[in-house]
Every structure is written in structure tokens, then in C-alpha cells.
Amino acid sequence: MLAAAGLVAVTGVSGAPLAFAQGQCANPSGTYAGEVPWGQRLVDPARLWPLTRGDGQLVAVLGTGVDGQNTQFAPGQLEGGAGTERTDCDGRGTIAAGIVGAQPDPSTTFAGVAPGAHLLPIRYTSADGGDPGALAEAIDTAVDRHAGVILVAVPVAFDSPALSSAVSRARSEGAVVVSAASATQQGARTYPTATSGVLAVSSVNAAGEPVQTEAGDHVGVAAPGAELVSTSAGAGGAVAHRWPVTDPGLAAAYVAGVAALVRAYHPELTGDQVVTRLTLTAHRPPSGGHDPRLGWGVLDAYAAVSSTLPADVAPPGSVPSPSSAPAVVPAAAPTSRPPDVAAGTIALAGVALAAAAGVAVAAVRRARRRGWRPTRFTP
Numbered sequence: 001m002l003a004a005a006g007l008v009a010v011t012g013v014s015g016a017p018l019a020f021a022q023g024q025c026a027n028p029s030g031t032y033a034g035e036v037p038w039g040q041r042l043v044d045p046a047r048l049w050p051l052t053r054g055d056g057q058l059v060a061v062l063g064t065g066v067d068g069q070n071t072q073f074a075p076g077q078l079e080g081g082a083g084t085e086r087t088d089c090d091g092r093g094t095i096a097a098g099i100v101g102a103q104p105d106p107s108t109t110f111a112g113v114a115p116g117a118h119l120l121p122i123r124y125t126s127a128d129g130g131d132p133g134a135l136a137e138a139i140d141t142a143v144d145r146h147a148g149v150i151l152v153a154v155p156v157a158f159d160s161p162a163l164s165s166a167v168s169r170a171r172s173e174g175a176v177v178v179s180a181a182s183a184t185q186q187g188a189r190t191y192p193t194a195t196s197g198v199l200a201v202s203s204v205n206a207a208g209e210p211v212q213t214e215a216g217d218h219v220g221v222a223a224p225g226a227e228l229v230s231t232s233a234g235a236g237g238a239v240a241h242r243w244p245v246t247d248p249g250l251a252a253a254y255v256a257g258v259a260a261l262v263r264a265y266h267p268e269l270t271g272d273q274v275v276t277r278l279t280l281t282a283h284r285p286p287s288g289g290h291d292p293r294l295g296w297g298v299l300d301a302y303a304a305v306s307s308t309l310p311a312d313v314a315p316p317g318s319v320p321s322p323s324s325a326p327a328v329v330p331a332a333a334p335t336s337r338p339p340d341v342a343a344g345t346i347a348l349a350g351v352a353l354a355a356a357a358g359v360a361v362a363a364v365r366r367a368r369r370r371g372w373r374p375t376r377f378t379p
């Protein structure tokens with residue numbers, strides 16, 4: 001992945017790495033009709049859709065814009081207005097946005113995590129790389145538009161006071177800021193990925209192995225980021241995809257989509273509380289503690305949304321011992337549609353009545369055998 005140069009690493013059929021040439025816009029691989037992509041199977045958003053599809057949430061996608069002509073985005077799903085960009089020559093913004101919110105479509109097995117969410121496409125960079133000042137302005141725009149989740153799909157190599165200030169403002173307004181850990185040199189960090197309070201996301205492959213170079217105590221969770229499928233720029237009014245794609249921004253997109261589901265299902269939570277929930281419910285690394293490349297573990301979307309946790313629960317690493325940590329117990333698997341409370345109540349009442357009737361019948365039979373004499377009690 002050549003994030004610093006602003007290139008998307010795309011593995012072709014032969015396995016050879018490809019990159020979009022200078023001045024050449026992204027083109028689709030086609031319409032994906034294979035089996036459900038492994039990253040989508042791992043996150044399994046359809047299991048959560050009976051609970052929430054992310055309705056009412058606005059996710060800002062900060063990067064290279066989003067191609068509004070890809071029809072796997074619903075009409076009106078991409079927000080317009082000042083600061084937005086509905087074209088995307090580079091392609092990374094469209095790929096990330098698809099993972100967040102692409103609609104299910106009969107022509108493909110690929111779908112986004114939170115298809116009920118609206119997307120705010122903000123271009124702050126092109127294939128030539130990003131600038132901290134421009135990214136700070138993009139974050140401010142997202143805050144001004146009241147985005148509840150801010151996905152930095154293309155982070156920058158350097159921090160700046162303006163960028164740190166923009167992140168602080170976003171957090172103070174209650175937004176969840178998610179950023180990809182995408183540095184390509186040992187010991188290097190990207191920003192705002194390494195900024196305090198940002199949910200830094202690392203990438204794993206289908207074997208659960210970290211594939212990114214960036215590491216450190218700032219890494220929060222890991223998510224699928226290699227050999228993935230998503231929406232493509234250059235669709236020209238069709239449902240079109242790019243695959244297989246490897247980019248840390250895609251892992252961050254999966255986490256941003258799940259963050260939107262959490263916000264929709266738990267609207268009372270602050271942005272920081274959402275981050276705590278995502279890290280507490282992740283599948284722990286083999287060590288059981290924090291791993292510099294996997295963070296607190298691989299994203300568990302179902303547990304993050306459905307688990308019952310106190311709103312003010314402490315984040316992982318802040319309790320003195322594992323035994324002091326809260327138990328994370330996901331809810332029972334939902335049915336294919338939201339439960340009917342009235343029908344459920346009637347069913348439970350029916351079970352209770354049947355049980356009571358059984359007890360009554362047994363009592364009558366025993367009394368009849370005794371000739372209706374009372375039972376003798378022996379102390």
C-alpha cells in the first residue's frame with residue numbers, strides 16, 4: 001500500500017500489485033458476483049440489520065471524494081452542499097464509502113455495513129498525498145455538517161496544531177473520529193491516527209494476521225483491510241466494483257460503518273463512549289492484552305452493537321486487572337426481522353397457561369386416586 005504517495009494497492013488476478021498511474025482515473029473491475037467477500041463475512045452486518053441499519057447517522061468520508069454515479073449508493077444517500085465532492089478520480093474515497101454504506105443489490109453479494117446511514121463525501125486530497133492543514137479543514141467541515149462519525153480514509157504523514165485542534169473540536173462535539181493506521185515505514189505514524197482520542201484502525205488479512213506496517217500503543221482495533229471488494233469510481237451510472245483491493249483505509253471504513261450502527265442503536269452514548277465500546281468488545285489478541293499491531297483485537301460488530309454495557313464503563317487497559325473488566329455478553333442472535341413484542345408476550349403467556357394447566361391436570365388425577373382425601377403430611 002502506497003498511502004504516502006496516494007496510490008491504492010490493487011492486487012490483480014495474477015496477484016501482481018497494481019497502482020493507478022499518474023493522471024489516470026480509477027476504473028471498475030466489473031460487477032462483483034462471487035461469494036460474499038471474506039471481510040463482509042467476518043463483520044457480518046446483515047446479522048445486525050434486524051436491530052439497526054444505521055438510519056439517522058451521517059458518516060463523513062474524508063479522502064478523495066466519492067463517485068455519486070455508482071448506483072449502489074441510494075438516491076439521496078450522498079449528502080451534497082458546501083465542501084462535498086461527488087466525483088473521485090483516485091478511487092479510494094468511493095471504495096471506503098461503499099464499505100460504510102453501499103446498498104444491498106441483487107446483482108452482487110457485496111453490501112456496505114450501514115446501508116441506512118447517509119454519507120458526507122469530502123475531498124481534501126488527490127493522488128499526490130495529503131496536507132495536515134487541508135485535512136483539518138475537512139474535519140471542521142464534517143463537524144459543521146454534524147457528522148456523528150468522521151472517517152479519515154486517507155490520513156497524513158505529519159501532525160499540525162490545526163489538525164490536533166480540529167480533532168479536539170470534533171470530539172467535543174461528540175463525533176467519533178476513525179482513522180487508518182497506514183504508515184509504510186517502520187516506526188512511522190500517520191495522523192490523526194496517532195492523535196489522542198482518535199480510534200486508530202489496523203488491517204488484517206483473512207488469516208487474522210496484521211498486514212500494515214504502522215504499530216504502537218495508539219492502535220485501537222483491527223479490521224479487514226486486505227483482498228477486499230467494494231464500490232468503484234468510474235461506474236458511469238451502474239453498480240460497479242473494484243477487487244481485490246488492499247488498503248488500510250478499508251479497515252477504518254469497516255470500523256466507521258460499525259460505529260454508525262452503534263450510534264444508531266445507542267443514541268445516548270457520546271463519541272468517546274462509542275470508541276470504548278468498540279475496543280472493549282473486540283476479539284482479544286492471543287496475548288490477551290494490547291498488541292502494537294492489532295490494538296485491542298479484531299472488530300466484533302455484533303458484540304459492539306448488542307452487548308449490554310454501562311455507558312460509563314472504563315476503556316480497556318484502564319482497569320487494574322482483567323478480573324476487574326466488565327463481562328461482555330452479546331445479545332441472543334436476532335430473528336430475520338425485528339421481534340414483535342405483542343406476539344412475544346402472547347406466546348410467553350400461552351406457555352405459562354399451558355404449564356399451569358398441566359399442573360392442574362396432574363393435581364386432579366392425584367386427588368382422584370386418593371378418593372379426594374387430603375394429602376397426609378409427615379413431619
